Amino acid sequence: MSRKRLDVSWKREVQTEDFKPALKRYTRYLEESGLRESTISSYVVRVGKFLEFARTDEPDADDFAAFQETLHEKRLSRSSINNYCFAIQRYYEMRGKAVSFKFIRPANTIPYFFDENDIARIFSACTNLKHLAMLQTLFYGCLRASELCNLDDCDLDLQALTLRVEGKGGKEAIVYITDDCAKTLRRYLEVRPPLVIDGRKPLFYTDFGKRWERRGVYRMFMYYKKRAGIEKKGGVHVFSRHSVGSLLVKRGCDIVTVKELMRHSDVHTTMRYMHISDATRREKYEQFLRL
Template structure:
């Protein structure tokens, strides 16, 4: 049986565009949502795509997503996914013309999640540590993930993609494969070192099995951990610690904020977080107005 049109596109995204598995899954999910809305099965023949995919129907799907509470960032990704798909489908002669070429999605909301302050970050991670020292492999894994994510400002997809060999345990650095398959090396400190040593020596061996491969962080069944498991864990630990609800990406924002508050150079933070543009990193500078005001009061002769 030949591959479905959607599966062919997914293979193109992985091999031709070299997108991360996280992005491919998101784009394929967007296409499934569109096809469900249009009443097209995933395994439908190419002819059905040409008949059903019109600009009017695609716009209707986007509008319906917005009406049902879709965030601007979700609509923007939906638009990017469908434009990518239809452009590919035209090149593959699945579609006679591109119905999404003229679509423009809304600009993604640039507001940042509220970062943890330093004391709350310490409270969160100390709770994870205390549970790890008396608990099982799941608790050891939670401590190691929280320490490493906060130490290095990693994306959840990057955390889950790490291999044991990604760590240089002598130099205390981790080699990260980020967006666009761009590699960077990020340092971490002794607290993350302790958590990782605890996980590698005591926690990971308890979960490791035939499906583990070289993955650094394992799920409860022994395979590479899923981002959804990590997200759920971070939300759960934040609630137990009594700090405001935060996702892994919020923990990454906390890292950037605390680095800048500590006087780190903006370009160093850009390199550490793997931002392609300094403009992206500059979004964090607005969160430290209190520090800026204090410097102004001390330094300016007319303050």
């Protein structure tokens, strides 16, 4: 007598919660590797998306290759794809396995930046003294958002108009600020009560008594950018890094000085800012090529 197979699917749906133990182990692994908190957070999110795609916390090399294809199909930026791959490579490394990927060389150009008028409009749109102090410190100090969040009171020297910052790879550096920025910071410090968090006195903290995080700085900047009526692409990094470098080059600053002010380890990184307009090139041509 033949038996009829039940028309039932016993396939188990994989839930995001199933990957929490693996992601917790991965987080500890990254912490023990000495990576920055912001990098760890970014890597964990990316690996979480990969595990959801692979539907297992023990993916193989084919899963990685298939996921890479989806990243390209989504037309993500080169740097985003590279960061996904670096994060996933670390996950395999944690599991004692090795996978490789072809690093995609980022385009060595700056696709967009804010000009002088854009910057002035953003500052003018800012009616909050603390936010204005943060935006001016970001811009004039050529800071990354993470560097701003990590500043303490002791890092600021209003007499010398300098800031001590901890940049990429834990490298310390002294950066400059302008008189206007210092005036805003003095007004801000007169109003702001000092606060100790984890034994440190942060220069900037939220109204809830916590250190600022990069996401919060990004949202704050985007609010004032929208309020200023600026529709150009770009977030905090474009504002305080790409725009500063572009403006320095546009105004005739030599590339070596730009490199030092931007704290680039390689001058080829600084060369991305050599996209000055034809009108500016003509002006410099007329200025310097005269007999």
